Amino acid sequence: MTEPSIPFLDLRKTTRSFEPELTSAIQAVVASGSYIRGKQVSEFEEAYVAYTGCRHCVGVGNGFDALRLIFRAWLELGVLRSGDEIIVPANTYIASILPVTENALIPVFVEPNEATFNIDAKEIEKKITPRTRAILIVHLYGRNAMNDDIQALARKHGLKIVEDNAQAAGCWWAGRRTGSLGHAAAHSFFPTKNLGALGDGGAVTTDDGELANTVRALGNYGSAQKGHNELRGANSRLDELQAAVLNVKLPRLDRDNQRRRDIAKHYLANIHNPSVQLPQQPNSEEEHVWHLFVVRTQQRDQLQHHLLEAGIATLVHYPVPPHHQPAFKHMNDMRFPATENIHGEVLSLPLHPLLEDSEIARIIEATSAFRYAR
Numbered sequence: 371m372t373e374p375s376i377p378f379l380d381l382r383k384t385t386r387s388f389e390p391e392l393t394s395a396i397q398a399v400v401a402s403g404s405y406i407r408g409k410q411v412s413e414f415e416e417a418y419v420a421y422t423g424c425r426h427c428v429g430v431g432n433g434f435d436a437l438r439l440i441f442r443a444w445l446e447l448g449v450l451r452s453g454d455e456i457i458v459p460a461n462t463y464i465a466s467i468l469p470v471t472e473n474a475l476i477p478v479f480v481e482p483n484e485a486t487f488n489i490d491a492k493e494i495e496k497k498i499t500p501r502t503r504a505i506l507i508v509h510l511y512g513r514n515a516m517n518d519d520i521q522a523l524a525r526k527h528g529l530k531i532v533e534d535n536a537q538a539a540g541c542w543w544a545g546r547r548t549g550s551l552g553h554a555a556a557h558s559f560f561p562t563k564n565l566g567a568l569g570d571g572g573a574v575t576t577d578d579g580e581l582a583n584t585v586r587a588l589g590n591y592g593s594a595q596k597g598h599n600e601l602r603g604a605n606s607r608l609d610e611l612q613a614a615v616l617n618v619k620l621p622r623l624d625r626d627n628q629r630r631r632d633i634a635k636h637y638l639a640n641i642h643n644p645s646v647q648l649p650q651q652p653n654s655e656e657e658h659v660w661h662l663f664v665v666r667t668q669q670r671d672q673l674q675h676h677l678l679e680a681g682i683a684t685l686v687h688y689p690v691p692p693h694h695q696p697a698f699k700h701m702n703d704m705r706f707p708a709t710e711n712i713h714g715e716v717l718s719l720p721l722h723p724l725l726e727d728s729e730i731a732r733i734i735e736a737t738s739a740f741r742y743a744r
């Protein structure tokens with residue numbers, strides 16, 4: 371089959387849309403001779419502090435490390451002890467869960483609210499035990515996962531809230547950005563994310579200065595002061611070149627997210643198909659940045675094939691839930707029916723800020739025209 375004429379995402383096109391600023395910014399770093407923890411990284415950290423409204427931002431190597439180092443720092447600071455339980459969404463990408471198990475913490479899965487795909491606050495309390503120390507919320511597909519119930523539960527039980535904000539850069543809840551809603555947040559700048567670098571990148575944001583300092587030291591061989599290694603750290607730093615790229619891209623993030631919202635609104639108003647369930651618009655528009663536009667259907671594979679025939683590439687986010695992955699063999703017998711049904715039925719349609727109106731029209735038309743023929 372020939373390449374679909376509407377790719378899921380064309381990163382060449384995205385990158386071109388930031389030229390010539392992107393290439394000049396990269397050339398300036400090349401000429402600067404400063405390639406690690408230089409001026410671009412500190413400039414980005416300051417800009418992201420201002421953008422998210424958090425007190426501290428620490429650039430790290432990627433989104434996975436951001437989450438991993440938050441938990442590791444709390445272990446170092448005595449906030450967590452190995453074997454502690456962390457409430458996590460069952461319905462997420464495995465990169466949300468591995469940082470928990472990597473730190474010898476126990477992930478305790480909670481089913482999603484099927485209207486939002488996000489962790490169901492009503493199911494959380496049943497899973498809280500004397501060993502529970504934190505709730506990890508994932509703003510899946512770019513939709514805010516925070517709500518009053520989660521905040522009240524965390525307060526009542528003295529739990530930390532960690533946000534996995536990898537998919538929701540620029541999103542809001544109750545007048546604040548996601549990434550500033552809990553005690554710490556992990557951000558990913560993987561190229562396909564709403565704020566994407568030209569390689570790996572990540573950040574931790576928090577209002578807690580001690581946590582920020584510990585994360586920064588842990589990402590620099592455990593050293594806060596040159597020559598002194600107080601912790602057994604690792605190497606995970608935001609790269610100077612990637613920071614320069616992010617400094618060019620961050621100022622356009624809000625506009626790009628608004629375009630995503632407009633396209634989502636268009637899909638929601640114009641895709642009509644009784645066998646395709648559309649995602650639910652949150653009460654307030656700012657609570658979604660539409661990293662992914664995910665529809666549900668019992669004929670997922672057929673819909674994907676139908677769209678491909680119409681020249682439209684789609685992806686499945688995600689085909690296998692974490693608890694059914696071979697990597698978590700000891701969890702494979704667990705059953706989370708809502709999560710498992712979602713994984714069997716979801717399909718992501720192309721949605722990105724550079725999608726053309728004609729492409730949007732074709733995606734609407736082809737999705738509406740899908741009929742399941744046995």
Ligand SMILES: *Cc1c(COP(=O)(O)O)cnc(C)c1O
Binds near residue numbers: 434466570572
């Ligand atoms: C992308 C992603 C991550 C990991 O980010 P990387 O920068 O690729 O390590 C973690 N959680 C979620 C939900 C993601 O989408």
